[in-house]
Amino acid sequence: MATAQEKLESLRAARRSSSGVSAASILSVSSSTLSQAISSIDNGKSAVIIELGTKFTKLGSAGETTPRAILRTEYINENGVKIDANEIFALNDRKKAAEKPVEYHENIISQFFKFLFLKALAPTDRPFIIVESVFMSIDMRNAITKTVLEKLRAKSIMFMPTHICSTFAFNSSKALVIDIGHSECVAMPVIEGVTMLSEFESAHLISGKIIEQRCRELLKEHGQIDEINGERRGLNDTDFEEIDSNNLIETIAINSICIGKERAQIWKSGKIPEKELLKEHVFAMNGKNLIIPPIVLETPLEIFFDASLNTQSFDKTLPQMLFSIVEKCPIDLRKSLLSNIILIGGVSTICGLKSRIKEELIEICQNAQKKYAEDVRFYQFSKLKNYPLFGAWLGASLLGSLRETVERKSISLQDWKSGKLAEDWTDIIDKNV
Amino acid sequence: MDLGILTYDETEWATTHTGNKVNKKHGITGTQNIIIAGKSIIEKSVSIRGGLAAVRIGKNCILKSGCHIRPCFKYFNKKPTQCNTIIGDYVFMEEGCIVNASQIYSFVHLGARCILGNGCVIRECSRVLPGSVIPPDTIFPPFSTIGGSPARVIGNEPLCTENLMIEACTMYYENFVPKNSHKPSLT
């Protein structure tokens, strides 16, 4: 307890002598955060960890267990236009990247990074660790490396795939990692620290964006508006503009729940189940009351489990996806894979999702007479319910505290100038560095 | 764009010895407690409530029509008091802004119809966008562009705002000439 205190006093004495500013308040450090305070003092410049999600970006410094800031992946450029996530990640898909020259996208990325960093974290000469999804395109990585090394003058940069990072926190040797993000869902088994790339499954229909679309359709269908003079009417477009200006669809999507299978059947057949889970919610906006019936809050997630709803695309539903992963796995893993599931990503904080996945998996395994789903169990921290929001970031922060491995695997400005590209996880397999 | 010539007819305006030009149809009350440093322009129906507490306005300020300046209400060691309002030099206030602030430093530009909550402080060289509502007891650092309701810092001002403001306010004051004067029209 005393060392941190003395260190801080010496820091403050040095600062006070050089400035007339009033002394900062005494640092009250509860015992659990003290050990980080010590670890962040003596190893000098700890690494900066960023996870670039399509909806939120998490950034913080290594060795800590909570990110310093979770910001939305959008910013306002100098002439007031709001640049949102799919423009920042335009390099990821070839079709959109081809429209504009690469420098245009690089410029957007460098503006976004400057917006992120000049607010809080001093980025100069600190190592960077970027948690990237496995399918980030090569020129996106080069653009990020160029920005971080040249524009922000960081010491070095290193890329880490999300799936391995999320297994560090549980120190688990065998896990099926499911990352349900805002734009897509990628599920992959990670066995003994090796990403089993051949058994991956991804689906665009299982994502936050689709839930918000479902919420909008359900609201259009079932939502009602109470005018001041009492008459109730359905929703029209002007109401939806107001709804969008208050960002209400996103709030509904976050507060929605995932109900059991038989209750979903009752909702689907049009009847109202007698046991009432959620009450009707009233949202008042300039004079009108918007009535949000419980069906809007309970059934948006059915699109994950009900194949009849996603007619246009051929993506599998969530349980079928997991089942096909287990089928593809080598024979000795199949038994125990479903009892070590890790759920990360913003969508997996929705309550009721885990129990519904378990129920669906048991049902699929019975139909296929397979005994994989004896005991379906999930890695979770009961004391930290919002853990999936920054699960991958936490793993990278744990790895970031190891100084030598970070230096060995990351590249610095000189390497970048000499043409060496940021290390890709495929290089490890090819050159088995 | 240089600021054009603005003419006013002398009957409606009173000029003090320190060069302040005050419209006669003002709503200023409690004039003993109000000190205006000099070379300021106060347009019509501006109300300054000197009756509640002392108000000090710096030099070369420009208060467009319909501004209300009211001293704020604070608790000093649990005793409620009306505390003074201090407005710095070269402050430009557009039409119809309600100022309950406790302190506005110099080179600040308040947009039209903005509302400053009770007891807020705006540091130098900042700009408040028109129609923004600043909640009470907020403090804004220098060079901040403030907008939205409840207002937040949404950008930074150019770093040479101080010189720009001095130039603009002095030019505005020089070009504010009585109607029948024979000033050459081209400066």
Next chain:
Amino acid sequence: MTAEPENKIQIAESAVVCAEAQISGEVSIGDGCVIHPFAIFDAKNGPIIIGNNCLFEEYCVIRNCGDGEPMIIGDENAFHVESECFAKYVGNRNLIGCRARLDRACFVADDCHITPQCHVASRQTLEQNAVVVENGVIRYHEGNKNQILNGQLEVLRNLLPNYHHKYGKGKKTG
């Protein structure tokens, strides 16, 4: 009670009403109220009954546009600069921000807080503890009572008479 003959204004003894306030029609002001100069009370087409310990800042407009029935304003309300109130009933301990507007015949319960530049639609009823935030969204705060004016009214009551005549009395008291 000083009663003007034609528009029957009743002002309580302890209320401080500045001379420059324009009061017309049948207005009765409870005790302890403070009315800043240039406040406009227009009770031509219906009486206005104001409770005690209310604060009306300058340029606020209180107009009863209902035909005949009284407009009732409870106690400990604060109407800030340039706020307009055409409501039918305003409860107790409400805070109406600058340039806020209560449209015709709306009903405001107790402990509400209307942020500046917001408005309550006509004939809308506002429940207790409602907060009208930007573009009309209503949020509810679970705190029990709004403390808006504790201490401000006494200060204003002994400050205002120094610089403003009392309503209806003409000569300067301070």
Next chain:
Amino acid sequence: MSALLQSFRVKYECSCGKFRNLSDLHFCRQCFKIKCEECACVEIDMLYCARCLEASTVPEARLKKNQCFNCVECPMCMNILSGRTENDKFFLICQACSWQTREAGIEDRDSAKKWPVYENEITNEMNDVMNHMKKLEMIQNAPKDSKNRKISKGWSAHHLPNKFGLQSMVEKKRQMMFPDLTPLSVHEPEEPLSLEEELENRYKSKNLRTADQIIRQPLASSDQPLFPVRVPLQGRTSIRCDECERTLVKRDYGVVAYKFKISAFAREYVPDIRISRPVQFENDKTSHVLLTITNLSSSPIQLKISPQEKSRDDLVECSTPPVNISIPCSIDTDTAGVPAEKSDVIVFRQHNRIGLNFDFIPNQSNEHFLALSLEYTQNGSFGLLADKSQNTEEASSKVLKANVIVQLHN
């Protein structure tokens, strides 16, 4: 103040090719280039809390986790909370959305500081994992070190009997290199909670919790009330030219300082062009624009303004020939030497301001831009005092260029 002077009308070209207001540009006195904040290198020189304007250096900020300790924000609308007292107990209230700390179940306190914040319960567990990983890392790196270090075969302490107590020292070294690895227990996966259990301990409140409130304090799970949020620190930046690493702008010490220790605003080194009067358009007849050029620098300049031809379609065809003028600087008072020539182009001449009249033919679309290119030389006072000692002719012979686009329509 750029709004009142409408300085968005005249855009100068920065060395990185972008067109910006003159007030946003800086001038590097070493490489004589115009720099904007995009292409210059921007760094954080001081972290401060935006609400209570209290400065903290970078190491101290890292200790405080980039959060200010004594000001807290309302979790609902991210606005400052102001203190209120009731029978001399403190509580906080947000005056924008009247949220109170009592709502979050925090009873009133006697000290107005250090409001409760959610702690991360899994920190201790994560520290064990970190220590375990550090041990694994040592094992993984150890053989590399010993491999490339040549171990001299004959004389090595490994074979000597434990005569001089060497063995214990070697044992200690091996212990450090290969720490005994106590296997860390896996965090066991658990059964998922049923929907009903999760639902009924969900925090009951009349308002739905929005996404912004969750990401502001991710540690508050859905069954706990929202606590006040500590205000994140903000960085104050200083700008350095990326080619010659010289600082262009550095503010005085102290958060509320608005003066500058080092300031190189482009305004003081590049002639400032403004439209003097609103422009009247007579379509497809030559109409005029009156531009005033001010020399705010500290040296008289010889300026050559030449309108550029119509490279883009919204540019305007300008028919006035290039103009050569010299403008005195604002400091030296003797204006005798300035030729008071008045031609149809030079309309008026003040001390350091010149009014120039350009006539142009407006184009069909309602967008009219006038492109000008400036070449000017100065008497060497722009250069750094350091290399003043060399020769001012070389410094003053350097011709400085700047391209300007003037937006004539409003």
